[in-house]
Amino acid sequence: xxxxxxxxxxxxxxxxxxxxxxxxxxxxxxxxxxxxxxxxxxxxxxxxxxxxxxxxxxxxxxxxxxxxxxxxxxxxxxxxxxxxxxxxxxxxxxxxxxxxxxxxxxxxxxxxxxxxxxxxxxxxxxxxxxxxxxxxxxxxxxxxxxxxxxxx
Numbered sequence: 794x795x796x797x798x799x800x801x802x803x804x805x806x807x808x809x810x811x812x813x814x815x816x817x818x819x820x821x822x823x824x825x826x827x828x829x830x831x832x833x834x835x836x837x838x839x840x841x842x843x844x845x846x847x848x849x850x851x852x853x854x855x856x857x858x859x860x861x862x863x864x865x866x867x868x869x870x871x872x873x874x875x876x877x878x879x880x881x882x883x884x885x886x887x888x889x890x891x892x893x894x895x896x897x898x899x900x901x902x903x904x905x906x907x908x909x910x911x912x913x914x915x916x917x918x919x920x921x922x923x924x925x926x927x928x929x930x931x932x933x934x935x936x937x938x939x940x941x942x943x944x945x
Contacts, residue, residue: 799865800839803916808909815899816892821845821885827868830882835896837869843889848882849928856882857935860927870917870924872896881924 801809819838821827828834830850844863848856859881862868868891871879877896903910 800867800913800916801865804909804912808906808912811902811906811909812894812899812913813892815894815902819891819893821889821891823885823887825885825889827883827885828879830879832879834869834871834877834879836893837867837872837896837899838891838893840864840866840868841890841892843891844886845889846884846886847924848884849932850882851932851936857931859931860924861886867917867920870921873900873914873917881928 804812816839818841821843827838827845830848840862842864844861845866845868846858847860847862848858851857868883869879871877873896899913903913
């Protein structure tokens with residue numbers, strides 16, 4: 794079940810319930826563009842089913858797929874960091890069902906509850922670090938003279 798994975802497993806039951814009170818379910822068809830790099834990051838999602846591809850624009854080339862996200866994964870972190878602009882793009886790689894959250898409402902909830910804010914910021918910073926590493930490794934694999942492989 795999605796409650797035992799990803800962000801939900803990192804939160805207390807009370808905070809999970811507070812967050813989910815702000816959620817509504819959405820769906821995306823295969824190929825739907827969920828957000829584009831450089832656009833305003835005013836929401837985020839927790840994937841319930843399906844797969845989303847994260848991509849990065851590369852000048853003069855097709856966007857490079859950096860990572861694929863599945864059930865329980867957080868889609869979007871840019872909503873938490875000013876200036877609230879997407880740093881990557883996202884596209885549904887299969888039919889997707891997700892919980893969508895309004896970023897301003899979640900930030901307001903965090904402002905009222907410092908413990909929730911800490912839980913969420915700690916989790917999102919871990920996601921950010923993993924995605925930055927994935928982007929680095931993927932771009933080196935694609936464009937470095939001899940590929941990069943996984944850096945030990």
